[in-house]
Amino acid sequence: MTDHSIKGKTVIIAGGAKNLGGLIARDFAKHGAKAIAIHYNSAATKADADATVAAVKDAGAKAVAFQANLTTAGAMEKLFTDAVAAVGRPDIAINTVGKVLKKPMVEISESEYDEMTAVNAKAAFFFLKEAGRHVNDNGKICTLVTSLLGAFTPFYAAYAGTKAPVEHYIRAASKEFGARGISVTAIGPGPMDTPFFYPAEGADAVAYHKSAAALSGFSKTGLTDISDIVPWIRLLVSEGWWMTGQTILVNGGYTTK
Structure with missing residues (x-):
């Protein structure tokens, strides 16, 4: 019987230094992951990557950080090659x-x-390509998109529009990799309470987003908390493996399809 738990597994996280990615790394280490390869984009994030590596090691897992700008196919290929050499x-x-x-x-x-x-689109495509080449049989792949894929809204055409292709990428990948027992999913969080959210929004927009979700009143900020997204990702890459080729909007009732 195939083991679909996190325990003893090797993980690679693109954007794994801080915020949601960093919390995923810490959470998976606590759930028994054997080794985690943590990617970060630039020198500005190195300190965060080092802190996440230290936290993962403290939880008992092996951890290695890799810096790369993942907007080229070559950089993505190198990330996976280096990660495999370091952690398997x-x-x-x-x-x-x-x-x-x-x-x-x-x-x-x-x-x-x-x-x-x-x-948003090219890096996601080549991440899926390299994951398809390197992930073990019966493995799991999950990519972040956005709940704005279920919204009628102005001003986010370039953001949601360049995340939209990822929905088809995961459908195609789920079919192409399915014969090897690999599940492929995407999660679209609602507006998350992270430093990435606030610079793009004015005060009125922040107030709207904090009240727009059905469950906003039960969130400490009114926004999606990264701690509410991690369990969904953990589920989809473990016991929830039967879900594949799907995009799930996890947003407290903010948008739907």
Whole structure:
């Protein structure tokens, strides 16, 4: 019988240094992961990556950090190659990489659009490609998208629009990798209480988002807390493996499809 627990598994997390990615790393270590490869984007995040590595080691798992800008296929391939050399082939691959832009379509430049596409769509595609090449049979792959995929809203065309292709990527990957017992999913959190959220929003928008979800009154900030997303990811890459090729919006009743 296939073991679908976290215990004893090797994990790679793109964007694993801080915020949601960092909490996933810590949580999986506490649930018995054997080794975790933690990716971070730039030198500005190195201290966070080092702190997450230390926390994972304190929980009893092996941990190694890797810095890379993942907007090229070569960088993604190198990340997986280096991670495999350091901790072994992953059983679980999680991609939390993303970039937010809130701006009217008529004001978005070509360079801004290209950057959003590179971070949100291109990196996700090549993450899935390399995960498909390196994840062990009966492994699990999960990618972060956004609950705005279920919204009628202005100003997020470049953000939600460049996350939207990931839904098809995971459907295709679930079919292509399914013969090896690999499940592939995406989770779309609602607006999360992290430092990435607030710079893109004005005071009125922050107030709206804090009251928009059905369960907002039961959240300490009114927003999605990263601690409420981690259990869903843990489920999908463990006992919830039978769910595959699906995007789940986890947002306290903020948007739906």
